[in-house]
Amino acid sequence: MLLTEIFNDITPIPQDDGPNPICQIDYPQEFDMAQSYLRAILQKKEYSERALQLTAYCLQFNPANYTTWWYRRQCLSALSEGHSENEYDHTRVVKDLMLCSKLGGGNPKNYQIWFHRRNLLEYTCKNYENGNGYLIQEELEYIAEVLNQDAKNYHAWSHRQWVISTTNSETIYKNELQFIDKLLQKDVRNNSAWNQRWFVTHCASKSPLAMETAQQELEYTLTKLKLDAYNESPWRYLLAIIKEQYRLNKNMEFVNQVLEWIQEVKVHFETETKRDWMTCIHLVAVYIDVLELKGDAESMDLALEYAGKLETVYDPIRKKYWKLRSSQLRG
Amino acid sequence: MASAEDDIQSRYSAGTTRYKSKHLISTESTRIQTSTENECQPFFIHIPSLDPSSKADLVRLGMLKEKNGEISPIIQLLREKHVKYANRPYTSPLPGSYISLDSSKPWIIYWTLHSLDLLDALPEEEDLCKIVSSLEACFATIQCNEKEGGGFGGSNGQIPHCATTYAAVNALSIIAGCSHSKVSSMAIELLESKRELLYNWYLSLREERIEDGALKCGYRMHHNGEVDVRATYCVFSVCRLLNILNADLIKGAMEHVVDCQTYEGGFGGEPFTTEAHGGYTFCAMAALMIIVGYRKDLNALSDCGVDVDALRDWIVYRQMGYEGGFQGRANKLVDGCYSFWVGGAVAMLGVDMHQSSTFRNHDSGIYSEIPDDIGMQRLYDDATSSLIDCEEGGLLCDQKLLQRYVLLCAQDVNGGLRDKPSKPRDFYHTCYNLSGLSASQHVLSSKPKNLGKSVGDGKLENDEATMYENEPENILHPTHPVYNIRVHRALQVISHFQKLEQL
Numbered sequence: 001m002l003l004t005e006i007f008n009d010i011t012p013i014p015q016d017d018g019p020n021p022i023c024q025i026d027y028p029q030e031f032d033m034a035q036s037y038l039r040a041i042l043q044k045k046e047y048s049e050r051a052l053q054l055t056a057y058c059l060q061f062n063p064a065n066y067t068t069w070w071y072r073r074q075c076l077s078a079l080s081e082g083h084s085e086n087e088y089d090h091t092r093v094v095k096d097l098m099l100c101s102k103l104g105g106g107n108p109k110n111y112q113i114w115f116h117r118r119n120l121l122e123y124t125c126k127n128y129e130n131g132n133g134y135l136i137q138e139e140l141e142y143i144a145e146v147l148n149q150d151a152k153n154y155h156a157w158s159h160r161q162w163v164i165s166t167t168n169s170e171t172i173y174k175n176e177l178q179f180i181d182k183l184l185q186k187d188v189r190n191n192s193a194w195n196q197r198w199f200v201t202h203c204a205s206k207s208p209l210a211m212e213t214a215q216q217e218l219e220y221t222l223t224k225l226k227l228d229a230y231n232e233s234p235w236r237y238l239l240a241i242i243k244e245q246y247r248l249n250k251n252m253e254f255v256n257q258v259l260e261w262i263q264e265v266k267v268h269f270e271t272e273t274k275r276d277w278m279t280c281i282h283l284v285a286v287y288i289d290v291l292e293l294k295g296d297a298e299s300m301d302l303a304l305e306y307a308g309k310l311e312t313v314y315d316p317i318r319k320k321y322w323k324l325r326s327s328q329l330r331g
Numbered sequence: 332m333a334s335a336e337d338d339i340q341s342r343y344s345a346g347t348t349r350y351k352s353k354h355l356i357s358t359e360s361t362r363i364q365t366s367t368e369n370e371c372q373p374f375f376i377h378i379p380s381l382d383p384s385s386k387a388d389l390v391r392l393g394m395l396k397e398k399n400g401e402i403s404p405i406i407q408l409l410r411e412k413h414v415k416y417a418n419r420p421y422t423s424p425l426p427g428s429y430i431s432l433d434s435s436k437p438w439i440i441y442w443t444l445h446s447l448d449l450l451d452a453l454p455e456e457e458d459l460c461k462i463v464s465s466l467e468a469c470f471a472t473i474q475c476n477e478k479e480g481g482g483f484g485g486s487n488g489q490i491p492h493c494a495t496t497y498a499a500v501n502a503l504s505i506i507a508g509c510s511h512s513k514v515s516s517m518a519i520e521l522l523e524s525k526r527e528l529l530y531n532w533y534l535s536l537r538e539e540r541i542e543d544g545a546l547k548c549g550y551r552m553h554h555n556g557e558v559d560v561r562a563t564y565c566v567f568s569v570c571r572l573l574n575i576l577n578a579d580l581i582k583g584a585m586e587h588v589v590d591c592q593t594y595e596g597g598f599g600g601e602p603f604t605t606e607a608h609g610g611y612t613f614c615a616m617a618a619l620m621i622i623v624g625y626r627k628d629l630n631a632l633s634d635c636g637v638d639v640d641a642l643r644d645w646i647v648y649r650q651m652g653y654e655g656g657f658q659g660r661a662n663k664l665v666d667g668c669y670s671f672w673v674g675g676a677v678a679m680l681g682v683d684m685h686q687s688s689t690f691r692n693h694d695s696g697i698y699s700e701i702p703d704d705i706g707m708q709r710l711y712d713d714a715t716s717s718l719i720d721c722e723e724g725g726l727l728c729d730q731k732l733l734q735r736y737v738l739l740c741a742q743d744v745n746g747g748l749r750d751k752p753s754k755p756r757d758f759y760h761t762c763y764n765l766s767g768l769s770a771s772q773h774v775l776s777s778k779p780k781n782l783g784k785s786v787g788d789g790k791l792e793n794d795e796a797t798m799y800e801n802e803p804e805n806i807l808h809p810t811h812p813v814y815n816i817r818v819h820r821a822l823q824v825i826s827h828f829q830k831l832e833q834l
């Protein structure tokens with residue numbers, strides 16, 4: 001049906017950019033017309049099926065129009081029977097998720113589409129135990145598919161983290177470790193997957209890992225470091241786990257063990273590659289950091305020596321940084 | 332064993348040795364990293380050794396300049412072409428492909444206006460008047476009332492949005508500081524008339540929660556919209572400029588932002604979950620800098636509960652060893668827009684390090700006053716952090732190599748700037764490449780160079796610039812790393828609204 005027929009009782013309101021417009025965009029005519037009807041019913045606060053349809057139509061042209069999404073949610077809310085906030089009718093949720101997937105296909109980095117998914121699923125996530133939990137599984141699969149296209153899509157990862165932490169199911173957290181491992185097998189440099197590992201092992205909280213879990217994580221990370229010690233991501237992860245444990249109990253035995261492990265990676269690297277380990281700047285940098293944790297005179301001297309080499313030879317782009325570190329190591 | 336020298340790719344006129352990235356196993360990440368380095372490599376030519384016809388080509392494109400019949404081997408900022416490109420929104424309608432920017436008009440205006448301002452080429456007064464009235468037309472007419480307040484939307488007829496409000500207020504602040512008195516007072520009046528509405532609207536965007544017995548508060552981007560650290564920054568930047576920041580708005584915000592610092596050291600968009608990212612790190616730091624400036628009991632980021640060493644370490648590793656530009660996340664690719672997001676973060680880090688060391692050393696000295704923005708300006712002007720090598724500029728990154736990336740890889744020879752050579756130019760990347768270039772030229776530089784180049788308004792705001800190559804024509808006006816409008820403009824707006832009563 002034509003817009004003019006569906007909205008024959010409505011007078012469209014054209015875009016008004018003021019008396020001296022600039023930044024004008026040559027809109028396609030269909031869009032311009034639809035948008036004018038949208039403005040009119042929005043002003044009337046009409047929450048109806050036809051309004052819902054019109055928003056979907058307009059969003060196809062411009063899925064970044066947050067006002068259209070916002071209005072769509074107002075309609076969904078008004079047309080649903082639910083009592084709590086964001087409790088939409090199940091069939092409407094399913095239908096809107098499909099709309100999002102359709103619009104999201106060509107716009108995987110659009111804030112509004114991802115937020116709409118979040119909004120649609122909020123009620124389900126918070127009430128995971130009673131009922132439509134399958135939607136959550138489907139959502140995780142959908143996100144996995146998006147990540148299959150772009151393994152580092154920030155929006156997809158944020159959404160995944162939100163779904164998991166809001167649902168807060170032990171099983172989902174546990175399964176996630178396997179998902180992450182698969183991604184890291186595919187690309188050990190996927191820093192988003194490493195970040196997800198931290199998120200999952202820490203269950204979205206500030207509390208440090210139990211010593212046992214920390215040990216497991218360190219061992220896991222070491223296997224990845226032996227694959228490619230040039231890779232920054234596992235080094236950041238390793239260092240953070242070490243610091244977290246160190247802050248907790250200032251255990252020197254633990255620091256010594258970690259130093260041994262780093263030595264192990266260093267030896268492994270040198271035997272495998274026949275290269276100077278100093279070319280592996282993240283390895284050296286973490287070594288320096290852990291030596292600094294140890295803090296005795298001998299370790300500090302060694303740290304200072306390495307920092308000096310990075311400054312002058314191996315990491316010239318961070319010359320100023322290494323100079324600063326050296327001055328701090330000297331105390 | 333191979334020596335490090337074997338790994339050296341080449342030496343450049345900037346005098347720095349650079350390394351291509353290394354890997355032992357090939358993955359998707361290493362493949363695209365390698366191809367990005369290869370994509371940049373042809374731009375890193377040694378100009379003096381080019382043959383005459385290639386040099387002539389570069390002269391024709393404007394990349395090199397001919398002086399007295401001789402070709403200078405120094406890469407030029409394509410000022411005129413960038414000015415022309417950034418003027419496009421004010422000269423003719425944008426094609427239909429810009430439809431998605433229909434909900435970001437204040438952004439188009441801010442990106443282009445700030446670019447022009449850095450280049451010292453603001454449009455004529457008549458165009459500026461049109462800009463002010465267009466922004467006025469973006470002030471939301473729906474979802475806006477006395478009680479709930481309101482803000483600027485993406486275009487006429489949209490609900491108010493934090494990001495477009497930030498862009499609109501920055502654009503109006505630029506215009507407020509321009510030399511045309513009529514349009515300048517139009518802009519100021521518009522800002523004045525919206526202060527109370529903005530304040531009330533911001534209050535309605537607060538998303539409070541109690542966690543571990545503490546109040547934490549994020550901000551929504553718009554009603555029934557997403558909460559992330561961009562919103563906190565956008566709200567606080569506007570409030571600081573317009574002097575509407577108060578305890579009710581600040582309550583819980585610091586606690587929320589600090590929770591966004593990740594194990595890597597940088598900040599993500601949301602607490603405890605998301606990955607450290609250059610854009611969110613910028614927003615988090617800038618929001619905290621504003622809070623530190625407001626609260627008398629805080630002197631530095633570390634007082635907020637930020638792990639500043641971890642933050643510093645994360646930031647310094649974002650600079651790419653070969654390309655010289657910044658990446659936004661670990662193991663991602665260089666991108667010109669991070670020249671500002673990360674470059675601005677480096678600049679704020681410099682101010683913060685200086686503030687904290689100054690406070691440690693001079694408890695009751697000249698800096699014992701809480702650093703407001705004027706104080707920050709003073710820090711820029713005379714700071715010589717003994718910790719940092721000032722020969723190379725005062726920032727904790729290689730400023731010259733960053734500039735080199737912007738000048739060589741990010742400039743489109745037809746005007747405008749871009750993410751990387753294989754990507755098309757756009758207004759967003761034009762703005763943030765130029766902002767990053769500016770941030771790396773000026774901040775905390777202490778070595779007087781007396782270039783004597785006077786631009787625009789009559790005088791250079793800061794005549795101690797750090798340059799990739801000695802080319803005064805490439806110097807932009809200094810940008811304020813917190814608000815990202817010219818330092819001068821920010822200080823002017825702040826001091827204007829400081830004279831008005833707080834709401």
Ligand SMILES: [Zn+2]
Pocket residue numbers: 666667668669750760
């Ligand atoms: Zn970019």
